[in-house]
Amino acid sequence: MSSSDQLRFDGRVAIVTGAGAGLGREYALLFAERGAKVVVNDLGGSTSGEGSSKAADVVVNEIRAKGGVACANYDSVTDGEKIIKTAMDNFGRVDILVNNAGILRDRSFAKISPQDLNIILDVHFRGSFSTTQAAWPIFKKQNYGRIIMTTSNSGIYGNFGQANYSAAKMALVGLANTLAIEGDRNNIHCNCIVPTAASRLTQDVLPEILYNELKPKLIAPVVAFLCHESSTDNGAIIESAAGWATKLHTVRGKGAILRTSLAEDVTPEKVRDAWDQVTDMSKAERMSSITEATGSLVELLDQLDGGQNADQAQGDSKYEDQFAFGNKDLILYALGVGASVKDSIDLKFLYENHPEFSPLPTYFIMPALLLTMSTNLVSSAITHTEFDLSQVLHGEQYLEVYDELPTEGKVSTNGSIVDVIDKKSGAVVVVNCESHDSTGKLLFKNQLSTFIVGAGNFGGKTKASDEVKPIVPAPNRPCDASVKYTTSIDQAALYRLSGDLNPLHIDPEFAKLGGHKVPIMHGLCTLGFSVRAILATYADNDANLFKAVKARFTKPSIPGQTLEIQMWQNGNRIHFKTIIVDSDVEVITGAYVDLKEIKKSKTTSTATTAPTSSVQLKSDIIFTTINERIQENVAKAKSVNGIFLYNITKDGQIAKKWTIDLKSAKLYEGPPKGVNADTTLTVSDDDFVEIALGKINPQLAFMKGKLKIAGNVMLTQKLVPLLKTGPKL
Numbered sequence: 001m002s003s004s005d006q007l008r009f010d011g012r013v014a015i016v017t018g019a020g021a022g023l024g025r026e027y028a029l030l031f032a033e034r035g036a037k038v039v040v041n042d043l044g045g046s047t048s049g050e051g052s053s054k055a056a057d058v059v060v061n062e063i064r065a066k067g068g069v070a071c072a073n074y075d076s077v078t079d080g081e082k083i084i085k086t087a088m089d090n091f092g093r094v095d096i097l098v099n100n101a102g103i104l105r106d107r108s109f110a111k112i113s114p115q116d117l118n119i120i121l122d123v124h125f126r127g128s129f130s131t132t133q134a135a136w137p138i139f140k141k142q143n144y145g146r147i148i149m150t151t152s153n154s155g156i157y158g159n160f161g162q163a164n165y166s167a168a169k170m171a172l173v174g175l176a177n178t179l180a181i182e183g184d185r186n187n188i189h190c191n192c193i194v195p196t197a198a199s200r201l202t203q204d205v206l207p208e209i210l211y212n213e214l215k216p217k218l219i220a221p222v223v224a225f226l227c228h229e230s231s232t233d234n235g236a237i238i239e240s241a242a243g244w245a246t247k248l249h250t251v252r253g254k255g256a257i258l259r260t261s262l263a264e265d266v267t268p269e270k271v272r273d274a275w276d277q278v279t280d281m282s283k284a285e286r287m288s289s290i291t292e293a294t295g296s297l298v299e300l301l302d303q304l305d306g307g308q309n310a311d312q313a314q315g316d317s318k319y320e321d322q323f324a325f326g327n328k329d330l331i332l333y334a335l336g337v338g339a340s341v342k343d344s345i346d347l348k349f350l351y352e353n354h355p356e357f358s359p360l361p362t363y364f365i366m367p368a369l370l371l372t373m374s375t376n377l378v379s380s381a382i383t384h385t386e387f388d389l390s391q392v393l394h395g396e397q398y399l400e401v402y403d404e405l406p407t408e409g410k411v412s413t414n415g416s417i418v419d420v421i422d423k424k425s426g427a428v429v430v431v432n433c434e435s436h437d438s439t440g441k442l443l444f445k446n447q448l449s450t451f452i453v454g455a456g457n458f459g460g461k462t463k464a465s466d467e468v469k470p471i472v473p474a475p476n477r478p479c480d481a482s483v484k485y486t487t488s489i490d491q492a493a494l495y496r497l498s499g500d501l502n503p504l505h506i507d508p509e510f511a512k513l514g515g516h517k518v519p520i521m522h523g524l525c526t527l528g529f530s531v532r533a534i535l536a537t538y539a540d541n542d543a544n545l546f547k548a549v550k551a552r553f554t555k556p557s558i559p560g561q562t563l564e565i566q567m568w569q570n571g572n573r574i575h576f577k578t579i580i581v582d583s584d585v586e587v588i589t590g591a592y593v594d595l596k597e598i599k600k601s602k603t604t605s606t607a608t609t610a611p612t613s614s615v616q617l618k619s620d621i622i623f624t625t626i627n628e629r630i631q632e633n634v635a636k637a638k639s640v641n642g643i644f645l646y647n648i649t650k651d652g653q654i655a656k657k658w659t660i661d662l663k664s665a666k667l668y669e670g671p672p673k674g675v676n677a678d679t680t681l682t683v684s685d686d687d688f689v690e691i692a693l694g695k696i697n698p699q700l701a702f703m704k705g706k707l708k709i710a711g712n713v714m715l716t717q718k719l720v721p722l723l724k725t726g727p728k729l
Contacts, residue, residue: 007225007228009096009224010036011035012037012095012096013039013096015073015094015135016031016039017042017099018077018100019042019059019100020042020043020055020058021055021059022197023100023219023220024100025059026216027224030217030224031227032066032069034224036095038068040063040070040071040072041056041077042101043074056073057072076127077099077127078122078123079130084138085134094145095142096146097131097148099148101127102150103120104120105119107161108161112164120164120165120167121167124168125168125175129175132147135147139186144187145187146188146226146229146231147188147189148192149173149191150172150192151169151172151192151237152165152194152195153196155168155173172192173192176190176191184234189226191235192236193219194237195239195240195241196241197214197218214241215242218242222240229616251284252285253280256274256278257274319375319414320371321371322410323411324409324410325408325409327352327357327408330349331350332497333366333498335494336494336495336498337532348541349543352407352705352708353710355680355711359405359406359407360528360532364399364401365397365448365527367446368435369446369448372415372431372448377415377416378417378429381429382420382427382455387452387453391454392453395450396448396471397447397448397551398469398549399444399446399549401444401546405443405444405543405544406443408652409437409438411436411443412435412437412438413433413435414434415432416432417429418430418467418468420461422457422458422461423456425454426454426456427451429449429450431449432446432467433445433446439651447469473590474575474577480568481566482565483536483567485565486563487557487559491521492522492525492559495521495522495524495528502522504519506519518558520556520557521558521561526588527551527553529565530551530591531593533567534565534567537600538595539595540599545595546595546596547594547595547596548593548594549591551590551591555580563578563587564580565577572597573595574592577589617685618686619685622689626667630665630666638662640662640715640719641663642679643659643661643663643675643677645658645671646680646681646683647680647681649685657669659671659672678711678715679709679710682710687701698716
C-alpha cells in the first residue's frame with residue numbers, strides 16, 4: 001500500500017482504556033503506528049479488576065520503541081476526568097476515545113450479589129459514561145470527536161451466567177445511540193464495536209481452538225477506521241471477529257391493527273387472533289429514529305380516525321426511492337423552467353464552472369414526484385375505482401428546504417399517504433415525502449396533492465386534515481411587483497426531460513383523452529418559472545435564501561403562452577399568483593414563497609470573511625505544504641501575481657474554502673479578504689489530493705468536469721509547481 005492510501009492519524013490524540021493487553025493493546029499500537037499520540041490507560045492485572053501499573057507501562061514502552069508517542073494512565077475509568085486530564089496535560093488535546101476497559105464477575109442470575117452487579121456497571125457503563133462525559137466539552141469546542149463504545153454479543157444476544165455483564169453492555173448501545181444524535185451537529189461520531197477476540201476476559205470462556213483463531217489484531221483495523229476522520233458512520237453497531245465484520249441494527253415488524261376504529265377497544269382475544277401477524281417479521285424494516293417510529297404510529301391512528309378499514313391500514317403505506325443527480329440534471333431543469341443565457345443573472349444556474357453555480361430549489365420536488373409516479377403509492381389509496389394517467393393532475397405542492405442543497409449526489413426519499421379527500425368530482429391523495437443524503441441528513445421535505453378526475457363520490461372525508469399544508473390567499477391590494485415570461489412552444493417537451501414523462505404534456509392524442517385540445521404545460525414547470533421570478537425580485541437571485549414554497553395549480557397553461565407572476569411582500573413571505581396574460585386566467589393561486597431574508601439589491605463586495613471550518617479533510621495537508629513552498633520562495637510566489645479561491649467539496653457540497661493570495665504571498669482558510677479572486681477552482685477533496693500527487697492530470701480533470709474553473713483560467717497554469725507537493729497522507 002502506498003503512503004497516499006494509508007489512513008493516518010497524524011496530529012490526533014487517542015485514548016484507549018483497558019489498553020494493557022488484548023484488544024486495547026492492539027488498538028493503542030495501531031493508532032500509534034499510524035501517527036496518533038496515545039494515552040494507554042490500564043489498571044493491569046486480572047479479569048476481576050485487581051492489578052498494577054505495569055501493563056500500561058509495557059504497552060507505552062512498545063510504542064516508544066517503534067518511534068511512536070505515548071504516555072500511561074493508571075486511573076480507574078470511573079475517574080474518567082483524570083484520564084482525559086492526562087491527555088490534555090501531555091498532548092494538549094483529545095480526538096479519539098475508545099472505551100475498551102472491562103472486567104467479568106460471571107454468576108448465574110440467582111447468585112449475582114449487589115456487589116457483582118455494581119462493579120460491572122461501574123467499569124463497563126459508568127466508566128464509559130464518565131470518561132466520555134469528561135471528553136465531551138473538548139470534542140464540542142474543537143468540533144471534532146470519535147468515540148467507540150465496546151458492547152458484546154452477550155449484550156446483544158444474552159448469555160448464561162452473564163446477566164450483570166449483558167445488562168451493562170446493552171446499556172452502552174442506548175448511550176451510544178443518544179450520543180450519536182447529540183454529537184452529530186458538532187462532528188462527534190459515536191459507534192459501538194461488538195468484538196469477539198481472545199483476551200484476558202475470554203480466555204476462560206471460549207474453546208481453545210476458537211480462542212487461538214480470534215486474534216485481537218484482526219479487529220483493531222475495524223475500530224481504527226471507525227475512528228478516522230474519513231468515516232461517516234455515526235450510531236452504528238459493528239460486529240467483528242477473525243477478519244470479518246458486519247453491521248447490526250434492530251428492526252420492527254409490520255405489525256397488526258388490533259381494532260378497526262378509535263372507538264373500538266382491544267381485547268385479549270383480538271390480540272390472540274392477530275398474534276401471528278404481530279410476530280411476523282417477513283416485512284420487517286428499520287426505524288432509524290424515535291421520530292420515525294412515532295410518526296408511523298401517528299399515521300396509523302390518523303387512518304383509524306378517518307374511518308379507513310383495518311385491511312387498508314395494514315397495507316404497505318410507506319415507499320422508498322433512490323434519486324441521483326449531477327450538474328447536467330440541474331442545468332437541464334433550469335432550461336426547462338426558462339433560465340436563459342440572455343439574462344446574465346441566470347448563468348449561475350446554467351454553467352457548472354460558475355463560481356456561484358447552484359440548483360434552482362424547485363428542482364428538488366423531482367425526487368418526491370418520481371417516487372409517486374414510479375410506485376403504486378397513490379393508486380394504493382384509491383381502491384374503489386380504476387384510473388389512468390390521463391385523469392391524474394397535480395393539485396397542490398409544498399417544498400421545504402432544511403439544509404444546503406447539493407449540486408450533485410444521491411438522495412433517499414421516503415413517501416407515505418397522509419390524507420385521502422373526497423372532492424365529489426375527483427379524489428385528492430396527499431403524500432408526504434422526506435429526502436435524506438447518504439449520511440442520513442434531512443435535506444428537504446415535499447407534500448404533493450394529486451387530483452384524480454372522476455374518482456370522487458366514494459363516501460370519504462371531505463375536509464383535509466391538519467397535516468395538509470394550507471394555501472394562503474394573496475393580500476387584497478395591488479401587487480407590489482410583477483414579472484412576465486413568454487414560454488417556448490417547446491417548453492413542456494424540454495421540461496419533461498427532467499423526469500415528469502406523463503404523455504399528457506407531449507402526446508396530442510393522449511391529451512385529448514384528458515379533455516385537452518393540445519398537450520398542456522406541467523404545473524411544476526409553471527411553478528419553476530414563478531419561483532425564478534421571486535428569487536430574482538426579492539432574493540437577488542440567491543437560491544440559498546429560499547426556504548419553502550406552497551402552491552395550488554388551478555388551470556393548465558399551454559406552451560408558448562406568456563405568464564405573469566404577480567407578487568406581494570409580507571415580511572419574508574412573498575405571496576404570488578401566476579396568470580396567463582392573454583386570457584387573465586389564474587394557473588397558480590393561493591401561493592407563497594418563504595425566504596430566509598429579503599435581498600433586493602445586488603451585493604458586489606466579496607470582503608466578508610467566513611469563519612474557518614473545523615471539518616478535517618485530506619486536502620488540508622496539501623494546503624499546508626503549499627503554504628510552506630510559498631514561504632520558502634516568497635519572491636517566486638509573488639511573481640504569479642494572482643489570487644485563487646479553492647472551493648473544496650465533499651459529498652457534493654462545499655466543505656472548505658481556501659485562498660491562495662500570491663500577490664501578498666499568503667495562504668489562509670476562507671474566501672479572499674477584502675479582494676476579489678482572479679480565479680475560482682471547485683474540486684472534490686479526493687480529486688484535489690489526486691491532482692496534487694500527480695495521479696490525475698489537471699487538464700484532464702478539467703475536461704471531465706472534476707475540476708471546475710471560473711475566471712482567469714490561464715492563470716492556473718502558474719499554480720502547477722505549487723500543487724505538485726507529493727506529501728505523505
